[in-house]
Amino acid sequence: MKAARIVVLGIAIVAGIGAALLAGGSDEPEPAVTDAAPLKTVEVLVAASDIQMGGVIRAEDVRWQAWPEEAASPHFVTKSGAPTAAQDNVGAIARSPFVVGEPIRPDKLIKGSGSGYMAAILPAGMRAISVEISPETGAGGFILPNDRVDVILTRRVQGAGGRDETYSETIAANIRVLAIDQAVEDKDGQKVVVGKTATLELTPSQSEQLALSRQLGTIALALRSLIDSSPNAADTSLDPAEKRGRVTVVRFGVSSQGAAR
Numbered sequence: 001m002k003a004a005r006i007v008v009l010g011i012a013i014v015a016g017i018g019a020a021l022l023a024g025g026s027d028e029p030e031p032a033v034t035d036a037a038p039l040k041t042v043e044v045l046v047a048a049s050d051i052q053m054g055g056v057i058r059a060e061d062v063r064w065q066a067w068p069e070e071a072a073s074p075h076f077v078t079k080s081g082a083p084t085a086a087q088d089n090v091g092a093i094a095r096s097p098f099v100v101g102e103p104i105r106p107d108k109l110i111k112g113s114g115s116g117y118m119a120a121i122l123p124a125g126m127r128a129i130s131v132e133i134s135p136e137t138g139a140g141g142f143i144l145p146n147d148r149v150d151v152i153l154t155r156r157v158q159g160a161g162g163r164d165e166t167y168s169e170t171i172a173a174n175i176r177v178l179a180i181d182q183a184v185e186d187k188d189g190q191k192v193v194v195g196k197t198a199t200l201e202l203t204p205s206q207s208e209q210l211a212l213s214r215q216l217g218t219i220a221l222a223l224r225s226l227i228d229s230s231p232n233a234a235d236t237s238l239d240p241a242e243k244r245g246r247v248t249v250v251r252f253g254v255s256s257q258g259a260a261r
């Protein structure tokens with residue numbers, strides 16, 4: 001028995017030594033730890049506080065903030081490219097709202113040189129003109145700033161035989177609504193704006209036509225769908241003769257197509 005135990009113990013010792021040698025031989029040197037390359041950043045001009053649309057930029061409304069260089073858009077204002085931008089943009093008007101930390105983009109600012117917000121946002125060659133509206137003539141109050149509408153004139157004239165005839169005509173199509181009363185944006189999740197006036201963006205000739213139409217009859221605004229509301233969805237400079245081809249005549253409750261007079 002003693003001899004057998006000695007043999008088993010010897011085998012165990014030899015096996016243990018072999019396993020140790022094998023384990024030691026398979027060790028590979030651990031790779032050396034290298035320091036990560038530092039992240040390259042640029043100084044970007046961002047909003048230091050929430051800026052509402054139409055708000056005037058103050059010195060405390062903007063600040064410089066480190067921004068990853070790879071993620072910086074060429075539209076951002078960088079300190080290396082415009083070191084005095086924080087001071088230069090004081091007094092500019094925000095065309096769109098900014099939230100805290102949002103990079104300032106020059107295309108979202110207007111330098112109005114003392115002008116009001118409405119005059120600053122009007123594109124070159126366009127005019128702003130207001131028209132009276134009511135829930136009945138303003139799509140029940142569902143028209144909001146930046147929606148697009150068709151302007152419809154309804155008037156009554158004396159026809160043949162002294163009978164009154166009612167005409168309805170679209171005098172301007174796909175027109176942008178600049179404001180409802182003095183609200184220029186949808187605030188606090190408001191879905192309906194019941195106002196008394198709507199300010200529209202029109203060409204000079206459209207402005208003249210609208211001013212005349214207000215004296216001839218009733219003006220109504222027809223809200224366009226989003227699909228039909230792109231700036232190029234309809235030609236807003238149609239010839240008056242072409243528009244008259246779409247006039248609806250209502251005689252004694254019966255509708256028919258006719259030419260405007």
